[in-house]
Amino acid sequence: MMASNDVDVIVVGGGAAGVAAAHRLRDASVRCLILEARSRLGGRAWTITDAAGFALDLGCGWLHSADRNPWARVARALGATIDKTPPPWMRPPLTNGFPRTDHAAYREALGRFYARLHEAAKHDPDVAAATLLEPGSRWNGLINAVSTYASGAELDRVSVKDLDRYDDSSINWRIFEGYGFVVSAYGAGLPVKFDCPVRGIDRSGKRLSVDTPQGAIAADQVIVTVPSAVLAVERIVFTPALPAKIAAAHVLPLGLDDKLFMSLDDAEEFDKDVRMFGRTDSAATAGYHFRPFGRPMIEAYFGGKLATDLEAGGTNAFFDFATAELVNHLGSNFARRLKPIGSHLWGRDPFSLGSYSYASPGFADCRQAFAEPVEDRLFFAGEACSTHDFSTAHGAWHTGVKAAEQVIVARGR
Numbered sequence: 001m002m003a004s005n006d007v008d009v010i011v012v013g014g015g016a017a018g019v020a021a022a023h024r025l026r027d028a029s030v031r032c033l034i035l036e037a038r039s040r041l042g043g044r045a046w047t048i049t050d051a052a053g054f055a056l057d058l059g060c061g062w063l064h065s066a067d068r069n070p071w072a073r074v075a076r077a078l079g080a081t082i083d084k085t086p087p088p089w090m091r092p093p094l095t096n097g098f099p100r101t102d103h104a105a106y107r108e109a110l111g112r113f114y115a116r117l118h119e120a121a122k123h124d125p126d127v128a129a130a131t132l133l134e135p136g137s138r139w140n141g142l143i144n145a146v147s148t149y150a151s152g153a154e155l156d157r158v159s160v161k162d163l164d165r166y167d168d169s170s171i172n173w174r175i176f177e178g179y180g181f182v183v184s185a186y187g188a189g190l191p192v193k194f195d196c197p198v199r200g201i202d203r204s205g206k207r208l209s210v211d212t213p214q215g216a217i218a219a220d221q222v223i224v225t226v227p228s229a230v231l232a233v234e235r236i237v238f239t240p241a242l243p244a245k246i247a248a249a250h251v252l253p254l255g256l257d258d259k260l261f262m263s264l265d266d267a268e269e270f271d272k273d274v275r276m277f278g279r280t281d282s283a284a285t286a287g288y289h290f291r292p293f294g295r296p297m298i299e300a301y302f303g304g305k306l307a308t309d310l311e312a313g314g315t316n317a318f319f320d321f322a323t324a325e326l327v328n329h330l331g332s333n334f335a336r337r338l339k340p341i342g343s344h345l346w347g348r349d350p351f352s353l354g355s356y357s358y359a360s361p362g363f364a365d366c367r368q369a370f371a372e373p374v375e376d377r378l379f380f381a382g383e384a385c386s387t388h389d390f391s392t393a394h395g396a397w398h399t400g401v402k403a404a405e406q407v408i409v410a411r412g413r
C-alpha cells in the first residue's frame, strides 16, 4: 500500500480525461493518485436518477463520433446499453412554428454558412465566425442559437479556424444508463482522494509538491485536467508562475450550456426523440428534445448569453422560460403537463465554471500551447487540450491518454 502523501504521479481532476489518464498509468504500473475536488468522479459527465428511475445526464449525453469514440467501447464492456436512434438535430423537427419549407430553407442557409466557414478557415487572419453570417438572412438568429448549443457561445465570440477544426463523424449514440454513469464506473477502483481541491503546485523543489486542504502531497509528475476556466481564474497557483499557460486558458473560455429535464404528462401525443425550437428568429431560444429514449419527458437545452442570464435566476428561471416558449407553440394548458425534474447550473459550479471550451477569434492555435508540458514533469489534459475533439468527453479521453503516455516516456528517461 503506497503512502498517500507520496506517489509517482498525481492526476488533478477525476473527469473523463483524469480517469482515462489514471487507467493508462495503472496499465503501465505507475503508482498514481487522482485528487478530485468533488465527492464523485466524472466531472462534467454526470448522471443522476430521477424519481421515476430514469438516468438523466446533466452533462454530456451524446457519444459524438460514436463509431470512433472510446467511451462506446467502455460502455459495452460495462454491460451498458447503447441506443443508436438518430439524434433529433439530424431529423425533421416538430412543425409547430417551423413549417417544413422553412426548415428546408434554414438547413440550406446553415449548409452555406458551414461552407463559407470551411473556406475562410484556410486563410489568415483567424476571425470571429459571426463575420460569415449572410447579412440580413432571416436564419441568422437560429444559426446563432445552434452555435450556443454547439460552442456554448454566440458566433461573434468563436474562432473560425477552431470551429472548422472540430471533427465529427456524424454518428451520435446515447447510453441508456447514462454517459456520466459510464465515466464514473470506469473510474471505480482507481486510487482517488475525494473532496480534495488542489490549491497549488510547487515545482521549485526536486519533487513536485501539490497543496491540498488535506495536506501537501509529493510526486514526480502531475497531470492537470481541470477545466480551462478553472485554470484561468488561478484556482490552482503554480510556483514558479506559468503566465503563458494562464494566458492560453483565458483565450480558451468555457461556453455555457445547461439542461433542464421536465416530466411531460400524456407524452405519447408526440413522436419519440424529436426537437422543437422555442423560436426561429433569435439566438436567445432553447432547443426542446421531446421524449428522449421514448421517456415521458422533455430535455431542454439552453446556451450562450441566454443560459448566462437565466443562471442569475436559478433553476426556476429556466423552467419559467421553457414553459413560456412551449406554451407559445402548444397552448396555455400545456404548462400544466410539465414539471422540472433535473438541472445543473454549470456556470455557477465552482469546479467547472462553464460547460465546454471554444477558442476566441485569433487564438485557435492556443489549444496546443494549453496542452504543452512544462519541464517534462507537469502535464496537461482535458477537453480544451484537444485540437479536433475539443468540447467532448471522447476528446477529453484522448488528451488524458496522451498525457499519461508523455509521463511514461518522461519516467523512462
Ligand SMILES: Cc1cc2nc3c(=O)[nH]c(=O)nc-3n(C[C@H](O)[C@H](O)[C@H](O)COP(=O)(O)OP(=O)(O)OC[C@H]3O[C@@H](n4cnc5c(N)ncnc54)[C@H](O)[C@@H]3O)c2cc1C
Pocket: 012, 013, 014, 015, 016, 017, 018, 035, 036, 037, 038, 041, 042, 043, 044, 045, 058, 059, 060, 061, 062, 063, 064, 196, 197, 198, 199, 225, 226, 227, 230, 235, 236, 257, 258, 259, 346, 351, 352, 354, 355, 356, 381, 382, 383, 384, 390, 391, 392, 393, 394, 396
Ligand atoms: C450541459 C453539457 C452537455 C454536454 N454534452 C456533451 C455531449 O453530449 N457529448 C460530449 O462528448 N460532451 C458533452 N459535454 C462536454 C463533456 O461533458 C466534457 O467535455 C467532458 O466531460 C470534459 O472532461 P474533462 O475531463 O476534460 O473535464 P471535467 O469533466 O471537468 O473534469 C475535471 C475534473 O477536475 C475537477 N476539479 C476542478 N478543479 C479542481 C481542483 N482545484 N482540484 C482537484 N480537482 C478539480 C472537477 O471537479 C472535475 O471532476 C457536455 C457538457 C455539458 C456541461
